[in-house]
Amino acid sequence: MICLYVHIPFCRERCPYCDFFLVTKPGFVERFFEALAVETTAKASLFAGQAIEAIHFGGGTPSLVSPSFIDAWLSQISGLAQISSETEITLEANPEDLSPASLDALQALGVNRLSIGVQSFADRKLKALGRAHSAADARRVVSEALERFRSVSIDLMCGAGGETLAEWESDLRAALDLRLQHISVYMLTLEEKTRLWRDVRKGLRRLPGEEAQAAMYRLAAELLCGAGYGHYEISNFALEGRHSRYNLASWMREPYLGFGPAAHSFLVSGEAQTRFSNASSLTKYLADPAGAVDFREALTDEQRFDEQVFLSLRIRKPLSVGFLRKGHKLGHQHLDSVLVRLQEQGWIGVESGEVSLTEAGFLFADLVAAELLSA
Structure with missing residues (x-):
């Protein structure tokens, strides 16, 4: 679909x-x-x-x-x-x-x-x-x-x-x-x-x-x-x-296809994931609608990880601590300290090995994501 x-x-x-x-x-x-x-x-x-x-x-x-x-x-x-x-x-x-x-x-x-x-x-x-x-x-x-x-x-x-x-x-x-x-x-x-x-x-x-x-x-x-x-x-x-x-x-990273100037798309084919977008120009679009795409990017593993963190938090979809450990770059101890601090601030809850935003944390979802990614 x-x-x-x-x-x-x-x-x-x-x-x-x-x-x-x-x-x-x-x-x-x-x-x-x-x-x-x-x-x-x-x-x-x-x-x-x-x-x-x-x-x-x-x-x-x-x-x-x-x-x-x-x-x-x-x-x-x-x-x-x-x-x-x-x-x-x-x-x-x-x-x-x-x-x-x-x-x-x-x-x-x-x-x-x-x-x-x-x-x-x-x-x-x-x-x-x-x-x-x-x-x-x-x-x-x-x-x-x-x-x-x-x-x-x-x-x-x-x-x-x-x-x-x-x-x-x-x-x-x-x-x-x-x-x-x-x-x-x-x-x-x-x-x-x-x-x-x-x-x-x-x-x-x-x-x-x-x-x-x-x-x-x-x-x-x-x-x-x-x-x-x-x-x-x-x-x-x-x-x-x-x-x-x-x-x-779109928040769950399921495939969607955009039409018209400035429209974005995300497609999945096997293991490959691609994002592309049309030019933000009506003049260019009318001149060549079949060639409207002006940006295309095959996502790297790092980009997929970053997107998964940001978008999952937007919809309060739990993130496993194991998933975060696999993608982080500064060590398990640093990640653990970030999780403890975010819990103390009341922005996340950690239960059964899964991280979820609290209602209060929804207001700071992007900041929480940035903290987890920097970890």
Whole structure:
């Protein structure tokens, strides 16, 4: 089985905190999907005949394009591989793009999971984040989506300018009232060269500090887990069986194939593991979609070990102490001292020879991974 990802790079405008690859040139949509069809044909040998576990349309803003373009590409894929009623088909969307008619159209073409970029249910915060929709839009669209799709996910963001813990709790409780199947929680981070990064450097905006953001993250885990959501990945919470199949597959280092500019892929063939990616340029992509790959790397044993540590910790998958001993470079005694220190900090637990993050340690997963790798 394999998962597929399609990067649809179009947005109306760039949010002030966003550093994803995107373009604000809707006039290129038709040419993009023509190029996508060419790339898909060129890569067909990599997935032809296989069962497709999940398809994820990301971006950019996939909901910005006509559903007819999505339908045409899905028809092409269904002629090359096995798509069934069990295939999870996710489309990322913004509330301002969704009407009852567009939701009906997406449902009709086979999308069964919608991921909506709500970010907040408070107008003041949405304005601070530079979002185009209102809180009323978000509530209306989510409610309409829940009537149509078997799974609906929303993104919530904490750490906006001026945000308090009480405001964040209000967002979380608004989401809980809707009883969504999946909720993603992201801390607002300053990405270099974004508009928000420049504004903060100039003193035009101030964001909550690290301690305040950490408190918001802990509150999210407390409320969502207390309401029955499983904290299955650093930023993701889901009801039983409602996790994102595509995202979980990528964190578990299962094969996935990316299409579109800036899309990444990971393939396994026997003992060989390869990562490759397309150029982050719409111009280059449109000029040669069949030759879109501009980076390819066969993973070494060391890279596989490093990835296994980082990605396993993200999903709280236990790591055996024996596995860590086999891959470390500075000796068993040094590794043991690191494990003891991380336990004393309350970030990991070690039981039956396996290392797992604690709920508190989830906040420091990357730091824990770096400590274990340096060991």
